Amino acid sequence: MSPETGESGGPGGSSDARDLTREAVPPDEAPGTGPARAPARRPGTRRFPLFTRDTARPEGGGRAASGDAPAPVRQWPILGVLVLVALGLSLTALDHFRVGALAVGAALSAGALLRGLLPESGMLAVRSRFTDVVTYGVLGLVIVLLALMAQPDPLLHVPFLKDTLHFTVGG
Structure with a gap:
């Protein structure tokens, strides 16, 4: 058994096999004095690193306008949705x-359309x-359907809704 690697030099193994979990440190650099390095990942493993250093931006999460435009112009999709929601509230x-x-509901549906296109x-x-x-899209649709079914004088009649209410309340 090799004292450096913990490996035996038996058949199928070599005495100079390296431990792939440790990062090699050059002999002239003491630990902690060199440049910051990401921990080495073992080849063939799909494990995530122990510590994450950054968060990935969602696909399509970049600016909606060029970087030299003012902030409200760069974020016009979310501002449009928020203005419609504020108007509705x-x-x-x-x-x-x-x-x-x-x-x-229309604002959320417009948000789904903008996000998709x-x-x-x-x-x-x-x-x-x-x-x-x-x-x-689902939240927008549900809010629109609930608004159409609201009492008094609902614009959308769901035939089994009254029976469901009587069944759940027990009346």
């Missing part, structure tokens, strides 16, 4: 619930493109 507060909720959508990109489009 203010309409809801002004006693126009259905119109306000429709505006919020624009190559760079700025801060509208939170996760992968597929996940963002599905999340924004």
Whole structure:
């Protein structure tokens, strides 16, 4: 058994095999004095490193306009969605619930459309493109459907909704 490597020089093994988990340090550099290095990964392993140094930007998460444009112009997709949501919430507060909720649902649906069509959508990109489009789209659709079914005088009638309510409440 070799004292340096912990390997035996038996059949199939070599006495100069190296431990691939340690990073080689040049003899003239003491540990901790050299340039910062990322820990070496063993070949053939798919393990993530113990410490991450950065977070990957989601696909399409770059600026929606050039870097020399002012910040609001660079982030116009998220600002458009937020303005529509603010308009919907203010309409809801002004006693126009259905119109306000429709505006919020339309804003989320527009966010799904922008996220799906624009190559760079700025801060509208939170996760992968597929996940963002599905999340924004489903939430927008649900809010629109709930706004259309809101009482009194619903615009959308769901035939089994009354039976479901009686079944769940027990009335």
